[in-house]
Amino acid sequence: QSVLTQPPSASGTPGQRVTISCSGSSSDIGSETVHWYQKLPGAAPKLLIYSNNLRPSGVPERFSGSKSGTSASLSISGLQSEDEADYYCAAWDDSLNVYVLGTGTEVTVL
Amino acid sequence: QVQLVQSGAEVKKPGASVKVSCQASGYTFTNYYIHWVRQAPGQGLEWLAIFNPSGGSTAYGQNFQGRVTVTGDTSTSTVYMELSSLRSEDTAVFYCARSNAKYSGLSHWGQGTLVTVSS
Numbered sequence: 001q002s003v004l005t006q007p008p009s010a011s012g013t014p015g016q017r018v019t020i021s022c023s024g025s026s027s028d029i030g031s032e033t034v035h036w037y038q039k040l041p042g043a044a045p046k047l048l049i050y051s052n053n054l055r056p057s058g059v060p061e062r063f064s065g066s067k068s069g070t071s072a073s074l075s076i077s078g079l080q081s082e083d084e085a086d087y088y089c090a091a092w093d094d095s096l097n098v099y100v101l102g103t104g105t106e107v108t109v110l
Numbered sequence: 111q112v113q114l115v116q117s118g119a120e121v122k123k124p125g126a127s128v129k130v131s132c133q134a135s136g137y138t139f140t141n142y143y144i145h146w147v148r149q150a151p152g153q154g155l156e157w158l159a160i161f162n163p164s165g166g167s168t169a170y171g172q173n174f175q176g177r178v179t180v181t182g183d184t185s186t187s188t189v190y191m192e193l194s195s196l197r198s199e200d201t202a203v204f205y206c207a208r209s210n211a212k213y214s215g216l217s218h219w220g221q222g223t224l225v226t227v228s229s
Contacts, residue, residue, distance in 0.1 A: 035215035044205055044222055050215030088155050092213035097169045099145060104154040
C-alpha cells in the first residue's frame, strides 16, 4: 500500500514556527489536493487543512498548508503547547483508487 | 449536527471476523462518502476503505483486499465494515469518517471502536 512520506518528528519552542513536509507521487499529491489531520492521544483525528491550504471553521490561523508538484507542507506558526500531537497528510491516489495517508510526524513543543 | 456513532469495543480470536457499524445522523446520508481508517497501538493511521452510500460502490486499501467488506443500509443511515481472518496485528482502533467526495478531506469522524484480537 503506497504511503506519503513525512519526517518522523519535528520540534520547536513556544512561539516558533514548525514546518512538516509530505512527499508523494504524480498519482496522489501530483494529481489531487492534500489534506492534513491532527491526532491527539485517545481522540479521533481532526481535519486541520483541506484542499491544500484551506482551514475548516474553528482551526486557528497559525496552521497553514501549501503544495508544490508532488510535495506538500504544513506550517505551524506561533507554536503552542496544545499543538503537541501527531500530524498526518493525505491525498487520493487516482491510479490506485485509494486514499493515501502519510507516515505521520510527531510534533514536540520543547 | 453531523454525528457518526460507532458500535462498541470487540474482542475476537485469531481467525474470526469482526463487523463494526457507523450510524450517521444530522445530514443526508446518501450525499457523502464514508471512509474507514484504523490505528494500531503505537502505529500511524492506515486507510482501509471507502463507501459511497449513493449506489453502494466501494474501494479498498491494497493491504486489505480480500479481507475487508463495507456495506451500507440507507434505511438506518448505517455503514458496516467487516474484517475477516483476524490476526493479532489487526488489534486497533477503527474509525469511520465522512467526506464530500472521494478525494476530499475527512471532515467528521466517529468516536472510534477498539477491536482486540487475542487468543
